[in-house]
Amino acid sequence: MSSDMTVTATGSGPRSSTAATPTGHETILNIENVCKTFFTTRRTVHALDRVSLDVRRGEFISLVGVSGCGKTTLLRILDGLDDCDSGTITLDGVKLDGVSHDMSYVFQDINLLPWRNVLDNVALGLEVRGVPKAERRARAMEALELVDLASVAKVPPYTLSGGMQQRVGVARALAIRPKVLLMDEPFGQLDNFTREALQVEVANLWEKLGTTIVFVTHDVDEAIFLSDRIGLFQPGPGRLTEVLDVDLPRPRTSYDVRAHHRAIGLRALITEHLRGAKAPTG
């Protein structure tokens, strides 16, 4: 991997492997009083109620909650795929309006375009940013190398396994060198073994690149394994009720997460919190 693949825009760079918290507490993404209500003919859904959060530069933060608590809604608003009713979001001090060119999103359904080969899928975001063709290919190739899939660059995406497609989705998001990477339950549909392998891969990528990552999941162990901090959501209306520090050494293993006494305490705390939350009915 060439060194310029590091997302220098985030400024934090590679960290030492034992650092449990990100260097400094500088805010990269400021979320202030974001509200969102969906109206349908049947009912009104208060998806987000005054959600505020400062995402720190270079950190890995997970948003955890039961389904329907608004965590995905928040992530979509952050990327500009949906609008919020009120509140502001600023990235590096600039107020966001519409789809941000400095953030990218990894969907649960990765939806690679079947008429493009893997490399051209990864390069799509660069095409619309006016990157010349040769550089586009080189950067897409670098992104594929990051997820260890350079060997399938010329292959149609539908020939890949689910786990490989998900890694291409990560490469596609990384190719534009985002300041913040938003991941929406990216491993939700994969089998356990593939999921664990990809969790390790994402952790390694994050260590290597220093990109800020906001990660939505309802898997508590996944959140503990990956995160510096975990934001807990409560449904009806969707609120961010607590942000916990994950004080575990890195690099982590799945054994640490299951057996480390702090992880055990943390899991109990989170589970308690989520159990208190009643899933919205209907």
Add this chain to the structure above:
Amino acid sequence: MTVVSRSVDDTRPDSAPVAPRRSPLADRRATRIAAPLAAVGVLFGLWELAGVFVTTTLISSPPQVLTDFVDQFRSGPAVPALEISLRELYIGIGIGIAAGVVIGLVVGRYRLMDAVLGPYINAANATPLNVLIPLLLVWVGIGTDARVLFVILISFFPVLLNTAGGMRNVSKGYVEVGRMLGLNEHQLMRKVILPASMPYIFAGIRVGVALGVIGMIVGEIEVSNVGLGYFINLYGNGFRTGQLLALIFLAALIGVFNVLVIRGVQARWFRWISAAR
């Protein structure tokens, strides 16, 4: 009223046919070629045999039809008739398909255009279009123009409806990927929505081309003294069954050729359509 509701359902690309169960024998390449040949052989055998019981005026016979087929080209009118018919056909479906795709893109893209044109398109599509032949004759007179116009009309609507319907049915996930990566409306159209609609557009073209061949023959039967359709009609009226069947086979060959061309184009440039599902 929307156009989508009229798109051709049975050509939906995502309703992949259930693969029939195969015996090991059916997988052998030789079997795959031999089986249809045998089926054709059986048909011709039965046909020949039928000549013993039924007068050949009604059904002719395979050797006779083969002779007539060759004679149609040697000394008969097949070559000039084909020349006229195929020119009409390919000019007609060329214009019909091009117009169908372009207007389908506009109707599929802009809700207002759909609202304005939708009623006309649906009404026209529901009409058996050969009622327009007399009107076309009044407008442009008997001749090539009327027949070409008819082929254009009859091949135009399925392409239009499938193109517009295909654009509506583009997976929301593909569009979100495009938006997320920062594509503007124009780029989204060109790089996501149009390619994603290709399976539907191809389905429309297959129907349009098939209808175009029908339009060509019907047009010639009704309005001409040239072309394949005219001679088919002539031989039919004269009870010249052998020659009639020879030309019927010729018309069928045109249809088969068209299907092979469309399949070839799809296999060469749009392999993902059949492979991705």
